Amino acid sequence: MGYAVVDVLVRRLATLDDQPAWRTATRAEMETRLRQGPPATPQPFEAILEQLVGDALEFAGRIDHPRFVAFVPTSPTWPSILGDFLAAGFNIFQGTWLESAGPSEIELIVLDWFREWLGLPPGASGLLLSGGSAANLTALVVARHARLGGPDPDAVIYASEQVHSSMERAAAILGFRREQVRLLPTDARFRLPPESLAAAVDADAAAGRRPFLVVANGGATSTGAIDPLGEIADVCAARGLWLHVDAAYGGFAVLTERGRAWLHGIGRADSVTLDPHKWLFQSYEAGCLLVREGRLLRDAFRVMPHYLQDTAVEDEAAEVNFAERGIQLSRMARALKIWISLKYFGVPAFRQAIDTALDLALEAERRIRAAPELELLSPAMLGVVAFRRHPPGIDDAARLERINAALLRRVLDSGLAMVSSTRIHGAYALRLCIMNYRTRAEDVHRILDAFERGPVEEE
Ligand SMILES: Cc1ncc(COP(=O)(O)O)c(C=O)c1O
Incomplete structure (x- = not known):
């Protein structure tokens, strides 16, 4: 049973980048997949594990995914998990x-x-x-x-x-x-x-x-x-x-x-x-x-x-x-x-990982400043940077909010990344929190591409 669990975990970690950053389901779907009475008979561990992973654990954020930059994520190391x-x-x-x-x-x-x-x-x-x-x-x-x-x-x-x-x-x-x-x-x-x-x-x-x-x-x-x-x-x-x-x-x-x-x-x-x-x-x-x-x-x-x-x-x-x-x-x-x-x-590895994340947030800030349709709302600080899509000629706050909320919904639905929003001086803002030791510059640019080039729609 222990080996089976470790295999599942290692497979998950080894394929994290290819998985969606986030997957969810309605309460109704979760009920259909999982609702059962208390088990009256013993079941084989393999079957339990398969159901747990396939029907429950799959439907969650991959908080340690390299493009999970919502809220405040964590990316535990393997020794920490052990x-x-x-x-x-x-x-x-x-x-x-x-x-x-x-x-x-x-x-x-x-x-x-x-x-x-x-x-x-x-x-x-x-x-x-x-x-x-x-x-x-x-x-x-x-x-x-x-x-x-x-x-x-x-x-x-x-x-x-x-x-x-x-x-x-x-x-x-x-x-x-x-x-x-x-x-x-x-x-x-x-x-x-x-x-x-x-x-x-x-x-x-x-x-x-x-x-x-x-x-x-x-x-x-x-x-x-x-x-x-x-x-x-x-x-x-x-x-x-x-x-x-x-x-x-x-x-x-x-x-x-x-x-x-x-x-x-x-x-x-x-x-x-x-x-x-x-x-x-x-x-x-x-x-x-x-x-x-x-x-x-x-x-x-x-x-x-x-x-x-x-x-x-x-x-x-x-x-x-x-x-x-x-x-x-x-x-x-x-x-x-x-x-x-x-x-x-060793401590230097942790220092290095935090330093890299700080650099990546600065890189995101630079890219946002340089992009004509992106507006920086809060500069990179401790891995956090906030911005919004701001197409020229659209300055109404409520419209900008709808446009950005629609872009965010699209990104979430695509599974590419998990990003969350906040408010900066009252304005709706997209917020990246870059803290994961797996995140690379390429991930940051893929996320920003989606917001810079995604269609301008209002929800
Ligand atoms: C500054 C700050 N304080 C407190 C908390 C709450 O921490 P926890 O979610 O571990 O209870 C958070 C969580 O993001 C935080 O960012």
């Missing part, structure tokens, strides 16, 4: 040191590698989570606990209007009202201006509210924009605010020289979200939160029921119960795949 297989096979429970000393040590080591890459001090630590949403929620719990001691109806959170939706959701989960989250306008490059942040904070403080947290973007999802982290850190330091940097997708760019320069100041954050399942080429799920004063995680989350008393650790400087650092008790060993793949390829 890491998850091993974690499941060894049935690791990584909530407590008692039950998983070795895997917990590996998680601590991986977290320390990330900490060093970001330039956080030795006391910083964290945990691996399901993804950026869980990391942002966890950060908000810790920030509130550390700065406010608990819920406060006058507390205020600040971010730019480009902040990821998971932050707003995290605030709602924790009971913040909408007006307690200030989403401030950005500058022309989609960055949060430190002066307007300072002014908003000072005005709230003067009105008797309690500013406590700033969430800065280390790569905004729509545009790739990076807030001026150093200057925002100054604003926070002067006012005792917690600085959280959401670098879920962009953070691993610190491995490259230019990424390190762009993200300068990230090491001054009180907490940072990173998603290894984005630009560190890991399989889903792998998110990460790092906290400058690592002990604050345990302060915020530790509870010790009698039935776990055997697992108690006195001092986190010695052993760590990861369950005491976040919301999960039962935890899978997410660090294994990260550790295995970094060791197998």
Whole structure:
């Protein structure tokens, strides 16, 4: 059974480029193919595998396809995939040191590698989570606990209007009202201006509210924009605010020289979200939160029921119960795949892959700037570039939106590529997120060809 599964996976990866980047079906078709009652009799594994692949797994995005540039994709390496297989096979429970000393040590080591890459001090630590949403929620719990001691109806959170939706959701989960989250306008490059942040904070403080947290973007999802982290850190330091940097997708760019320069100041954050399942080429799920004063995680989350008393650790400087650092008790060993793949390829291979993706996004930007019928809406930043088809003489925003939506639909239906859309200053925009180590210049040009030369139609 194991060999059969590996064969299926290897065949998939070896033929990825020849497959459509995306395949979907209606709910009705999926029901027809898959709906059955609970099996009353055993079935041969080969038949199950065939049905699973042919009728279910086929109908999904190939997120790791070289021309899947929608949303924020990931392209896991083969060692990463095997890491998850091993974690499941060894049935690791990584909530407590008692039950998983070795895997917990590996998680601590991986977290320390990330900490060093970001330039956080030795006391910083964290945990691996399901993804950026869980990391942002966890950060908000810790920030509130550390700065406010608990819920406060006058507390205020600040971010730019480009902040990821998971932050707003995290605030709602924790009971913040909408007006307690200030989403401030950005500058022309989609960055949060430190002066307007300072002014908003000072005005709230003067009105008797309690500013406590700033969430800065280390790569905004729509545009790739990076807030001026150093200057925002100054604003926070002067006012005792917690600085959280959401670098879920962009953070691993610190491995490259230019990424390190762009993200300068990230090491001054009180907490940072990173998603290894984005630009560190890991399989889903792998998110990460790092906290400058690592002990604050345990302060915020530790509870010790009698039935776990055997697992108690006195001092986190010695052993760590990861369950005491976040919301999960039962935890899978997410660090294994990260550790295995970094060791197998070495860090320079990851740096190179990110650098290549940055170059490809710049190449897309150059081509868009040069094409008479393409209009650049947001320049290449951290692998993200946004544009639209803009035929001469058509300047009505609603018509342009219909033309571009129709082009996008055509590209999706063709299977050539998976691209998604967003809005830039209100305008409908096509957005490429180039992060895959398999993507080549030829792929980028094939995608842009389709948008530049496709027919101008309105849906
Ligand atoms: C900046 C940013 N933060 C948070 C998230 C949420 O991450 P996840 O999907 O891993 O929960 C994303 C996802 O794209 C993101 O780009």
